[in-house]
Amino acid sequence: MILINRETRVLVQGITGREGQFHTRQMLEYGTKVVAGVTPGKGGSEVLGLPVYDTVKEAVAHHAIDASIIFVPAPAAADAALEAAHAGIPLIVLITEGIPTLDMVKAVEEIKALGSRLIGGNCPGIISAEESKIGIMPGHVFKRGKVGLISRSGTLTYEAAAALSQAGLGTTTTVGIGGDPVIGTTFKDLLPLFNQDPETEAVVLIGEIGGSDEEEAAAWIKENMKKPVVGFIGGRSAPKGKRMGHAGAIIMGNVGTPESKLKAFAEAGIPVADTIDEIVDLVKKALG
Amino acid sequence: MNLHEYQAKEILARYGVPVPPGKVAYTPDEAKRIAEELGKRVVIKAQVHVGGRGKAGGVKLADTPQEAYEKAQAILGMNIKGLTVKKVLVAEAVDIAKEYYAGLILDRAQKRVVLMLSKEGGVDIEEVAAERPEAIHKFWIDPHKGFRAFEAREMVKQAGLEGNLNKLAQVLVALYQAYEGVDASIAEINPLVVTTEGQIVAADAKIVLDDNALFRHPELMELREIEAEHPLEVEASNYGFAYVKLQGNIGIIGNGAGLVMYTLDLVNRVGGKPANFLDIGGGAKAEVVYNALKVVLKDPDVKGVFINIFGGITRADEVAKGVIRALEEGLLTKPVVMRVAGTAEEEAKKLLEGKPIYMYPTSLEAAKAIVAMVGGAA
Numbered sequence: 001m002i003l004i005n006r007e008t009r010v011l012v013q014g015i016t017g018r019e020g021q022f023h024t025r026q027m028l029e030y031g032t033k034v035v036a037g038v039t040p041g042k043g044g045s046e047v048l049g050l051p052v053y054d055t056v057k058e059a060v061a062h063h064a065i066d067a068s069i070i071f072v073p074a075p076a077a078a079d080a081a082l083e084a085a086h087a088g089i090p091l092i093v094l095i096t097e098g099i100p101t102l103d104m105v106k107a108v109e110e111i112k113a114l115g116s117r118l119i120g121g122n123c124p125g126i127i128s129a130e131e132s133k134i135g136i137m138p139g140h141v142f143k144r145g146k147v148g149l150i151s152r153s154g155t156l157t158y159e160a161a162a163a164l165s166q167a168g169l170g171t172t173t174t175v176g177i178g179g180d181p182v183i184g185t186t187f188k189d190l191l192p193l194f195n196q197d198p199e200t201e202a203v204v205l206i207g208e209i210g211g212s213d214e215e216e217a218a219a220w221i222k223e224n225m226k227k228p229v230v231g232f233i234g235g236r237s238a239p240k241g242k243r244m245g246h247a248g249a250i251i252m253g254n255v256g257t258p259e260s261k262l263k264a265f266a267e268a269g270i271p272v273a274d275t276i277d278e279i280v281d282l283v284k285k286a287l288g
Numbered sequence: 289m290n291l292h293e294y295q296a297k298e299i300l301a302r303y304g305v306p307v308p309p310g311k312v313a314y315t316p317d318e319a320k321r322i323a324e325e326l327g328k329r330v331v332i333k334a335q336v337h338v339g340g341r342g343k344a345g346g347v348k349l350a351d352t353p354q355e356a357y358e359k360a361q362a363i364l365g366m367n368i369k370g371l372t373v374k375k376v377l378v379a380e381a382v383d384i385a386k387e388y389y390a391g392l393i394l395d396r397a398q399k400r401v402v403l404m405l406s407k408e409g410g411v412d413i414e415e416v417a418a419e420r421p422e423a424i425h426k427f428w429i430d431p432h433k434g435f436r437a438f439e440a441r442e443m444v445k446q447a448g449l450e451g452n453l454n455k456l457a458q459v460l461v462a463l464y465q466a467y468e469g470v471d472a473s474i475a476e477i478n479p480l481v482v483t484t485e486g487q488i489v490a491a492d493a494k495i496v497l498d499d500n501a502l503f504r505h506p507e508l509m510e511l512r513e514i515e516a517e518h519p520l521e522v523e524a525s526n527y528g529f530a531y532v533k534l535q536g537n538i539g540i541i542g543n544g545a546g547l548v549m550y551t552l553d554l555v556n557r558v559g560g561k562p563a564n565f566l567d568i569g570g571g572a573k574a575e576v577v578y579n580a581l582k583v584v585l586k587d588p589d590v591k592g593v594f595i596n597i598f599g600g601i602t603r604a605d606e607v608a609k610g611v612i613r614a615l616e617e618g619l620l621t622k623p624v625v626m627r628v629a630g631t632a633e634e635e636a637k638k639l640l641e642g643k644p645i646y647m648y649p650t651s652l653e654a655a656k657a658i659v660a661m662v663g664g665a666a
Contacts, residue, residue, distance in 0.1 A: 075503060100471055100501035101394060106431040108399050136570070138600035138631055153546020154570070158600045158630065179545060181396050208549060211396040235549040237556035238565075245530040245545025245567045247500060248396070253414045274557065275652055276550070 002148070002173045002193040002200070003091060003117075004067060006131040011059050011089065012037040013080045014071035015047050019095075023071065023136050024048055030139040032132045035063045056087040067091035069125065069134050077121060078103035081184075085116040093134050094120035094184065101247075104182040111184065118184025122247065124154040124176035135176065137161075145170015147283055148194040150187050151206035152179050152213075152246070153234060159276050160206060160232070167280045169287075172200045179246025181210070187217035195226055202228045202283050205270075209235035210249045210256040218264035228286035230279055231265045231272045233258050289497045292335040294377045295511055296475075296495035303466040305459050305477070306489045310379025319360030322378040323353040329381040332359045333492075334366065334373040337513075344368045349381055382491050387479035388449055389413050389424075390460060392467045400428040401467065403435065403460065405447040409479035435464040451482040459488060470508060471501030520564070524583045527576075529566055531583065536561025537662055539584035539593040539622075541577070543568050543602045551596045554651055560659035563590045571601040577610025581619060591662040592623045596651055599630030608636040611645060620644075623661045627654040 010027070014020040015037025025048055027034055036051050036059045043054030053059040056068065068089045072080040077096035084092045092111065099121045111118045119126060125135015129142040141158050143165035151157040154176055161171050173194075177185055187205055194200045203225075207214035214233065221229050235244050236258040243250045251257050265272050271286070273279040291299070297307040309326060312335065313319035323330045334346030341347060346368050350356035356378060366373045387410035395402040406424045408416050416423055425447040429435045440457035449456055459480065467475040474496040481491040502509045524531030530545060538555055540562045542548035552562045564587065568580050577595075584593055597607045607628065614620055625646045628636045640647060646661075648654035 074500065098500045100504070101473060101498045102401075102431070102468060102471055102501065105394070105399060105401065109431060136601060141600070141630065151546070153544065153549075155542075155544025155598050155600060156546030156550055159547065159598050162598075162630065181394060182399050206546070208546060213397075216397065234546050234553065236553045237562075238549060238552065239534065242532050242565075244532060244549050244565055249545060249549065254418065275554065277650070277652070 001128040001131065002190070002197050003175065004126055004128050004132045004134055004173070006031060006033070008033060008066045008132050008134070009064055010034045010134055011056065011063070011065045011068040011084075012071065013056065013068055013084065015039055015050070015052060016042045016045070017071055020071035021047055024050070026136075026139070027133055030133040032134060035065060056083045056089065060087045060089065065089055067093065067134055069093040069095060071095055074098040074100070078107040081107050081118060082110060085111040085114040085118070090116050092116055092118045092184070093123070093125045094118060095123060095125060095136060096120075097122040099180065101180070101182055104180065108182055108184050119175060120178040120183060122180040123178030123183070124157065126173065126175050128173045129171045137174070137176070141165060142174060143170040146172060146199065146201040148172050148197065148200040148203040149174040149206070150190050150203065151176050152208050152248070153206055156206055156234060156276070160204060160279055163276050163280050164204070164283065167284070169280065169283055172197065179248050181248040186213045188213070188220045191217060191220055191225060195224065200227065202230065202286055204230045204232070204279055204283065206232045206234070207261060208233060208246070208249050209238055209244070209251050209258055210246070212255060212260075214261040215264040218268040218270060221270060222268035229270050230282040230286060231270045232279055233261050233272065289499055289502065289512055290337045291495045291497065291511060292337070293333060293493055294335055296493040297490065299470055299495060300463065300466050300477070300490055300493055303469060304462040305466070306487070307493070308380040308382055308489050308491065310377055312375050313360055313378050314375050316357045316361040316364065319376060319378045320353045320357040323350060323356035326378070326380050330356055330378050331381045332356060332363055333377045333379070334363050334368060335375045335377055336368050336371045336373050338369045338371050341368050346373060382481050382489055383484040384479070384481050384491070385484045386450060386482040388482070389416075389478045390463060390480050391474070391476035391478065392464060392472070393474050395428060398428050400431060401464075403427045403429060403443065403464065405443050405449070405460070407448055413478060429464060434468070435461055437461055451488060452486065455488045459490070470495065470505060471498045472496060473498045520583060520587055523586070524566065527579045527583065529568065529580060529583065532565040533587070534562050534564050536563045537589050537591040538658055539563050539587065539590040540596070541566045541568060541580045541584060541593065542596040543570065543572060543598065547596060547598055551594065551651060551655070554655040555594065555659060558652070558656045558659050560655065560662070563587055572606065574606050574609035574613060577607050578613045581611065581614040585619060585622065590622060592625065592658050594654060594658045595624065595626045596654065597626070597628045597630070599628065599632055603632040604628040604630060604636035605632040605639060608639040612639060612643065615643060615645070623658070625654045625658040625661070627651050
């Protein structure tokens with residue numbers, strides 16, 4: 001497991017909103033240690049028996065907090081992430097979709113300088129199977145096992161996790177890094193953690209068109225990775241210049257093409273699955 | 289969101305970038321009047337949201353107002369890559385001594401905005417980047433400090449631009465201020481011209497806005513041209529769907545951008561051609577699915593539909609209810625193939641039992657089935 005486990009104490013920013021409440025209940029049911037919430041202006045109230053504070057600063061004054069998950073609407077989301085980082089929360093999971101890119105450019109740099117790790121935005125979050133879920137994924141499809149999963153997609157990740165679970169391989173930690181052009185954590189930031197994690201025996205990397213994170217990850221894997229990695233690229237048939245749902249899933253000029261990513265994977269010796277079921281086959285094969 | 293050249297120039301001018309005087313004309317008469325007002329040689333430029341208009345004949349010089357009338361007449365109504373030219377920019381022609389390139393774009397890998405500057409302007413910068421990357425000089429802007437005049441001067445020197453150093457630097461600083469001010473994702477001046485008189489002007493400009501930030505700029509949102517977009521894309525966006533019109537004949541509906549992309553890939557792999565990308569998003573209720581089917585089936589190209597659902601937060605039975613409603617209202621005039629898995633999968637299958645919907649256990653089998661039904665790519 002990486003990043004989170006059953007001991008991780010979680011704050012929910014935007015806990016009083018519809019999404020915030022719904023997913024807080026889901027996380028509690030999964031066993032996540034949610035300890036408090038924040039909604040500016042709603043301090044002093046309670047949601048699902050949890051205390052709500054006006055500011056993150058107040059929340060950390062009353063509780064030991066290891067991670068924060070953010071359900072704040074897009075116009076205020078980057079600010080919420082900065083608030084968490086300034087309050088010293090080491091792990092920040094930003095779920096919100098549709099955040100202005102320049103807000104993220106500023107926030108990502110500042111959060112990094114403050115020493116916090118930001119996952120997302122526009123991401124499904126993190127789940128350490130059968131321990132803790134800081135995210136919005138359906139918990140029941142993640143069975144505890146030996147595969148680490150990193151993905152730019154949501155639903156496709158659940159598919160892959162379900163397939164790995166059904167095949168008896170299971171997952172350790174799954175991280176949805178998000179579908180936006182600028183995200184806090186990319187594939188290559190997480191690979192070293194999986195490399196060190198004794199429980200993780202193989203890593204599945206679900207990439208998609210747009211940007212060059214897959215290429216950078218492939219270069220890192222080639223030099224450093226001690227465990228087998230299986231790749232997948234979504235959007236291989238997508239036309240150039242069209243944004244395919246995710247703001248980041250767009251081929252601009254010669255950047256972000258599936259050819260470039262497949263080539264990088266091939267050069268790093270990473271087998272690439274054409275279908276979700278093939279991911280399972282390739283992982284099995286890699287593990288012998 | 290793409291802006292027209294004249295809109296981009298209006299924005300740049302507001303931030304202090306010199307642009308050649310000019311106005312937009314919708315008729316040849318207006319073009320003539322603008323040319324008279326300018327009293328000089330003018331250039332008539334098609335304003336369409338597509339690249340390569342010069343090569344397509346959408347840019348012409350005119351020496352007299354009468355000639356401006358004729359050239360505008362030739363360009364207005366012209367079809368450039370499927371788009372009809374409805375307006376032209378009539379602007380003072382510039383006497384070019386040097387043509388440079390200046391552009392700002394998000395560098396996703398560096399997570400910063402990068403300024404690209406080159407002596408080789410007036411041409412397709414992507415070609416320059418591919419053939420001679422050393423001709424493009426880059427500077428990654430600190431988002432908290434902004435782009436300072438001294439940095440701009442250093443860039444001008446480094447790239448070897450000739451002309452008034454301070455003025456060139458001012459243009460670059462103003463370009464960044466505009467980029468940040470309107471929340472652009474691309475802002476480009478190509479060419480940035482040094483005229484024979486030594487003036488510096490943006491002879492052509494391009495701005496693409498960050499859709500996610502449009503809420504901050506209601507005045508720019510008004511520039512959106514509905515008629516320039518595909519009518520189904522407009523309708524889908526009114527329902528809040530991420531929808532992209534594609535060239536094939538198989539309608540695709542799924543939950544989650546990644547899954548929909550994967551579904552398109554699968555259909556392609558087995559020899560079919562998707563007609564669209566449509567993501568119903570997370571946690572969709574029956575009505576959302578019903579609306580999605582409405583949009584997809586409105587497309588005359590669609591000969592069959594493939595609905596691919598992995599229930600997570602989205603419940604498969606809700607999806608089934610939406611499909612059944614469409615069925616009962618007689619909406620499903622084309623074959624519908626479905627694959628559902630995950631949350632409430634069994635309930636969904638029970639609801640759809642005996643209904644004329646083709647169910648398949650895997651995405652791949654469903655893809656093969658729909659391709660077999662509608663036939664392969666035309």
